[in-house]
Amino acid sequence: MKLLRKKEKLYLSDKRPLSITGKILLVITYIILISWAIAILWPLFQMVLSAFNGKQEQYLMLNDQFTFSLKHFEYLFNNTLFLQWTKNTILIALATAVLTLLIVSLTGYAYSRYRFKGKKISLMAMMLIQAIPTFAGITAYFTMYSVISSINPGFTRQMMLVLIYTGGGIANNTFILKGYIDSISTELDDAAKIDGCSNLQVYRLIIMPIARPMLALIALWSFIGPFMDYLLPKVLLTSPETYTLAAGLFTLINDVRTLNQPAFAAGGLLTAIPVVILFIALQKELVSGLAEGSVKG
């Protein structure tokens, strides 16, 4: 024990010991870091607090009165279409992710591994196309939907939304995936081809397992997109039963008839928690994916 204590007192770091200014700077660093942490946590904490505060009605008030209650959650589940919105959002998000993955797998692979006529031009075109905000076509989407749905009544507004999200993401995701597949050695493909693999088999058996992290990222981003987007659902979806979470929750703070701010806080909390957990669990992958790819608006 004695030996150990002696060791502790030894200065073992290979960094120089801090001077006084260094110490002051370190303290300032901590002050800045902690105050920014507070600036982030305080509003979020307020949201959690107001979601559970039974003393509040309709409007959010900041006061010291607090009684724990779940009544806002009850309101959310019983008096609003929260569950329906969640279901809609998840369905739209899943469909978008699957469709994007299917399409982008093919394009990313083709653009990375094959030479074909018009490759460079179409890449350039794609690049420019993806810069156009999805918003630009909004007038047309509306009319297109009414035309398609009158021809095929089974085509819902949500399907339209899925197609729009997918179409908007193709260019960007193709770029990202192409970049990733480019970094995989072609020797693997060649070996597989010599063993008699077809093109799709090479993709499925060789490329896909290696590119899985990037594919997962693309799926994740396409999945999260519908959770974050407000504009398109607001424009395209007309009845509250078809709303996504973003559009639905906004009615709780914007529409006088359904105004209930604490319920919004509760709904926001329920929506945010899974997404936040996902982000924290996957932060490393998300960040590397960001740096790997190109512009992600």
Added chain:
Amino acid sequence: MIKGGSELISNDIELKKFKFEEKKFLKTLKANKKKFKNSLDKTLPYKAKKLKVDLFLAQEKSQFYKDYVALSYDAEFEYEQSNLLMEELPDIIHNIIDRTLDIEKALIEKKNIDPSRERKFKKEFKEFKKEHKAFLKEEKRKLREKRRKGSISKKAQVNEINILKQKYKEKIILKSYESQRKTNKEFIKNTRHEIKENTKINLKILNSNMADIRRKIPIEVEKTKPKVAYFTFLFPGIGQMFNKQYKKGFIFLLASLFIYLIAIPYALGFGNYQGEGIRGLITLAEGGRRIDKSLIFMIEGIIAIFLVILSLFLLYFSFKDVLKVEKDTIKGVRPNNWFETKTYLSEEGFPYVANLPALIVIIFMVLVPVTTTILLSFTGMDPQHQSKFSWIGIKNYKMIFLGEGLAGSVFWLTLGWTLVWTLLATSLAIFIGFILALLVNNDRVKGKTIFRTIYLLPWAVPAFISIMFFSIMLSPNGAISQLVNNIWGLEMSVKTNTTQTRIALILLQGWLGSSYIFLLSTGVLQAIPSDLYEASEMDGATTWQKLRHITLPIVLFQTAPLLVGQYVFNFNNFSIIYLFNGGGPFEPSKYGNLAGSSDLLISYIYKLTIENQYQGIGAAITVFVSIAVMLVSFLGYRSSKAFKEERL
């Protein structure tokens, strides 16, 4: 072009005779084929029967063409092909029949399996299973004991157990094969699979050998200039048929069907939902029925144009294909057969096929809508002209650029604020995020994981939730307003004061956007090799110099395209403006009735087109915004990794 060459005339006669004989031969061959088919053993498997017929044909052909090999390349080709078939087919057929016999034998055996023995085995098997399970349990117990004593680690225990389980499973499977019934069943299954796969592979080899012969033996034709391609270019598929590529021709015929049954009628106005095909683009439903909508006419016109473009592409492709085959034939190269075409398609055609779904989605979900918007910007679609509107040229653009009328003056004001917002909000977020990344990455700071997790939150919480919540908290009775009031005694009126709204928005975006930059720069900072810093320290660099000359350039260089992306994102950041204060506060004297003073161009467009139905002007502004954004992101993209490392 005729083989031999010296005795032209006598050859000519012989050739004619050959053609005549060939015709006769083929006729009798047809009849013989039928006869042979009927004489075949009915119990043979279908595939074997078919191959046997092929073999028979090959034998007959070989005999017939043998005499003419010296005369014509076609005869030589047929002869070689038949020989190849005669060489390889017997083995394939033999293989199929042999293995099928094996299966039949096994099937008979299956009937003769002694049920009492089977029952006996079942009992035995059960016993065997029980015994080994007990053994497994015992082994597991031993391992647990060892673990308790501490002689093996937890991981080793888990591994050992897994190995034992695997061994147990294998033993059970092995034992189960002692059952006759099971072995029999497996044998039949495996053999069937074997037949299928083997035949497939063998035929593939045969086909590629045949392709070799096709490549080796030239073809002779009398024409010297391609004609078919020019005569049939309007009808994809026919030309291929002329070239005797029937299956390929059939596929191209589908393209013909598409062109003449879908694209052209649609472009002419048949089968449209409301419009008149391409003509609808000009008339825009003028003088049409009351329910006819100009917008639908426009969209259908655009779709018609895209269909026509697609048709032209198909025509061109088909023409090129026929022309190439014809030219090759004249040169003496035999046209590809279906097997070769298939191989070629799966190699060279793959990228086109793979990009097809993406192309369709992009055409209908991006190109058609965007074209509609561009065309709309030249029309006078506004609240008074919703269902019928007409072309008005560049009036909308004129109005905007000259700052006249309803939207013009507001446009420039909004543009000014949009630029200020983009620059300030993005730069603030970048500044905060970068500084935080620097500070957290200081070696001496402890609790890095906690800080990083907290700083990730504004990005992870869906933005619309944070924005809406901040909007609530900054309203007159909101939490932040009251807090500021309590501490500094300031009356805040964020929602009604233009300057305050704008400052709040910029700060809020700083809060929201810094996370992303923080994560980004952290990633880059961690990847900077430390020897750079050590070397600079040796040379006596101060902290500031290290930051200025090492850290900043590296981080900026690596994240540049993404930072450009951030500016573009904020230029079009609709949600924060619309959800925070609906673009307000509103100052009708300055901004008119449509826009608020914190509206960006994008939310202004939203209000013009969706809320107030000035689609014409809105489209013009959209075109302006899109061009600006495209230019900027082009600059960002140009230096991005995916584009630079282009392998072309």
